[in-house]
Amino acid sequence: MATARDHVDLLGQILTEMRPESAKRDRGQMYTPPDVTNLMAGFIPIDDHARMHDPAVGTGGLFRAAANVMRDGGRNPETVLWTGVDIDQLAIACCAVNAVLWRLGPTVVLAVGDSLSDPECLDRAWGMRQECLDIARYGSAVAETLAFFRQ
Numbered sequence: 414m415a416t417a418r419d420h421v422d423l424l425g426q427i428l429t430e431m432r433p434e435s436a437k438r439d440r441g442q443m444y445t446p447p448d449v450t451n452l453m454a455g456f457i458p459i460d461d462h463a464r465m466h467d468p469a470v471g472t473g474g475l476f477r478a479a480a481n482v483m484r485d486g487g488r489n490p491e492t493v494l495w496t497g498v499d500i501d502q503l504a505i506a507c508c509a510v511n512a513v514l515w516r517l518g519p520t521v522v523l524a525v526g527d528s529l530s531d532p533e534c535l536d537r538a539w540g541m542r543q544e545c546l547d548i549a550r551y552g553s554a555v556a557e558t559l560a561f562f563r564q
């Protein structure tokens with residue numbers, strides 16, 4: 414079930430307020446109002462275990478709305494593969510925080526890049542994610558081995 418925080422994109426609003434007019438005008442760097450994302454999400458039926466990609470993800474407003482539509486329909490957004498790209502690293506950082514706040518689940522891959530001229534940026538983000546997971550797995554395997562020998 415959607416909760417109060419699932420209906421708010423506070424970071425998106427703050428980021429929009431902080432932006433210079435030129436960024437809003439030239440790159441469309443303003444958050445999409447919830448009424449609009451809610452309407453858009455209603456047109457995109459997402460099933461459990463589906464993939465949703467937003468090439469101009471901003472702070473993730475469309476993901477928020479889509480996750481709420483899923484929850485309202487008895488589906489689980491934590492099963493979805495969410496991928497997003499944005500040219501603005503601050504927006505991607507906010508989106509990463511929002512992904513946790515909005516309980517999007519363990520498979521959220523975000524990339525900083527230009528979706529028009531650098532479509533491979535998401536592949537690089539996948540690679541980096543895999544590297545981090547491998548390091549974490551290796552680290553815990555080493556810790557377990559050390560703990561074994563200390564016994």
Ligand SMILES: C[S@@+](CC[C@H](N)C(=O)[O-])C[C@H]1O[C@@H](n2cnc3c(N)ncnc32)[C@H](O)[C@@H]1O
Nearest residue numbers: 442445469470471474475499500501527528529
């Ligand atoms: C209207 S906002 C975010 C929209 C977002 N999908 C939402 O639902 O709230 C548009 C975003 O597109 C990003 N953007 C503009 N040009 C881009 C490009 N070439 N590649 C990736 N992101 C871009 C901006 O930085 C901005 O965050």
